[in-house]
Amino acid sequence: MPDLWMPGAERLDVGDHAPTDGGPAKAVAHVTWDRSATKAKPQDLVPYANLRSYFGSNSAGRQVAPHVLWDPFTGKVVQFFPANSRSLSLRDLAGGTRTNRAGSVVIQVEALFFPWCRVGGKTYEKLTDTPCKGWDELHAWVASWGVADSWPMGKPDGFTPKRDERIWRIRSGWYAHAQVPENDHTDPGFWPDFLTVKPSTSTAKYEPFPGQSFFMSGSKPALGKSTPIFTAMGKSLVAEGCGLYKEGPGPKLGQADVDSYEKFQRKLGFTGPAAKWPPGPTSWAALKVPNV
Numbered sequence: 001m002p003d004l005w006m007p008g009a010e011r012l013d014v015g016d017h018a019p020t021d022g023g024p025a026k027a028v029a030h031v032t033w034d035r036s037a038t039k040a041k042p043q044d045l046v047p048y049a050n051l052r053s054y055f056g057s058n059s060a061g062r063q064v065a066p067h068v069l070w071d072p073f074t075g076k077v078v079q080f081f082p083a084n085s086r087s088l089s090l091r092d093l094a095g096g097t098r099t100n101r102a103g104s105v106v107i108q109v110e111a112l113f114f115p116w117c118r119v120g121g122k123t124y125e126k127l128t129d130t131p132c133k134g135w136d137e138l139h140a141w142v143a144s145w146g147v148a149d150s151w152p153m154g155k156p157d158g159f160t161p162k163r164d165e166r167i168w169r170i171r172s173g174w175y176a177h178a179q180v181p182e183n184d185h186t187d188p189g190f191w192p193d194f195l196t197v198k199p200s201t202s203t204a205k206y207e208p209f210p211g212q213s214f215f216m217s218g219s220k221p222a223l224g225k226s227t228p229i230f231t232a233m234g235k236s237l238v239a240e241g242c243g244l245y246k247e248g249p250g251p252k253l254g255q256a257d258v259d260s261y262e263k264f265q266r267k268l269g270f271t272g273p274a275a276k277w278p279p280g281p282t283s284w285a286a287l288k289v290p291n292v
Contacts, residue, residue, distance in 0.1 A: 002144040002212070002280045004082035006068065008137060012056040012078050014065055017085040019101070024172035025146040026103040028180060029156065030066060030089055030110045031127060031188040037116035039125070045073070045117040051110075052078050064088050066108035068138070072127060072192075073112070073119055075134030083107055083145055091183045097165060099180055103172070105145045109138065111188060126190040136195045143211035144281055148172040149194045153179040159186040207232065207289040215253070215278035226252045228292040233257065236287050237264055 005011050032051055037043040048071045054061035055069060056078065065080045066089040081087045089108045090099040100106060113127045124130050143149060152171035153162050161178035168181055177185045195211060207229055216222055234249020234257055242264040243249070245256045258277045265275040265283050279287075 002083065002146075003141065003282055004084060006077060006079055006083075006138065006141040007281060009068065009077040009079045010052075012052070012080055013082075014056060014062045014080045016062070016088075017081065020084065020086050020103055020106055021098055021101040023103045024170065025105050025148070026172060027105075027107045027109060027142045027147045027174045028090065028177060029174060029188045029191050030108060030177045030185075031113040032069075032110055033114045033187055035114050035117070037114060037118075039116055039123075042116045042118045042123040043114075045112065045114075045119050048074065048076055048112055051112055055080055055110075062088075066110040068108075069110050069112060070134060070138055071112045072130040072132045072135065075137075077134055077138060090177070090180055093182045097168065097181050099182055102168065105147065107142050107145060107147065109142070113188075115189065127188060128190045128192055132192045135192050139195045140209060140211040141281070143195075143213045144209070146172065146212060147174065149213050150174070151176075156188055156191050159189050161186055205291055207284075207291055209279075209281040209284040212278045212280065221253065221255075221258050221277050223253055223255065223258075229289065230257060232289050232292045233287070234260065236289050237261060240264055240267065240287070242267060 034046045035043045051069055055065040065087055067081045067083065067087045068077050068079045070077050083105050086100040086106060087108045088100060089110065092099045111127055115125055117124055150173040152167045152173045153164060153175060156176040163179055163181055165181040177183060177187045228251055230253050231250025234245065237243050237260040242260050244260045244263060249257060261279055262275055262277055264287060268283055268286055
């Protein structure tokens, strides 16, 4: 089952939880853009603590709080709403699409950034010029909620909005703030690439959680996908007494892998949809798949 609160993030629950409306899982990319700077006149980045306090404690800030605030310079993340609640960073006009709720999840990420910000004496024009520390972990958590690794309206590469409400209604994936119906902002401008699952190195004892999209082909299990990770996963499931293999396991993902993993999730106490494929970060950590 995916984690309601991102592992490793600070939890600063602002309350005011409310359900989403269902539909394709989405994530929305924002930048805080709390100062206006130019190449000729850069400005110092606003401290992370200021934005944390604004969204987490200030009454006005709570009314526009995202799910998470991410500092791409340090990797710090603070979360204000659980993943299955709507957050409040999108404009939502009466009678139209309920922008903050329009999906099974609508996870909103505010990156602490504005164009031509200055940090440690260096000026950064684009979010992608920053170290983007913590992005891989943040992306993996969002992906665990079924958000597709795609930009249905195109990856942000500037500040010109492209909006198509039909696509917003029907497609899972990441959306720029500039692409959301009813919103007139132009951020984030640019955004880092999605995590690429790379072969593990021998420095890690167990395989890190690769995100739920790694185990899926669209909305179905990625049956037939081949990787040594599936062999190691299957052997761990057998060691847990959950192996349902007639032969194998691995390296291709098969139905026996899916059935065995669901049995393991039930063993951990998950029930109903929470016990179904794909793996989530909690059960994956519990399985302790050896590094391959």
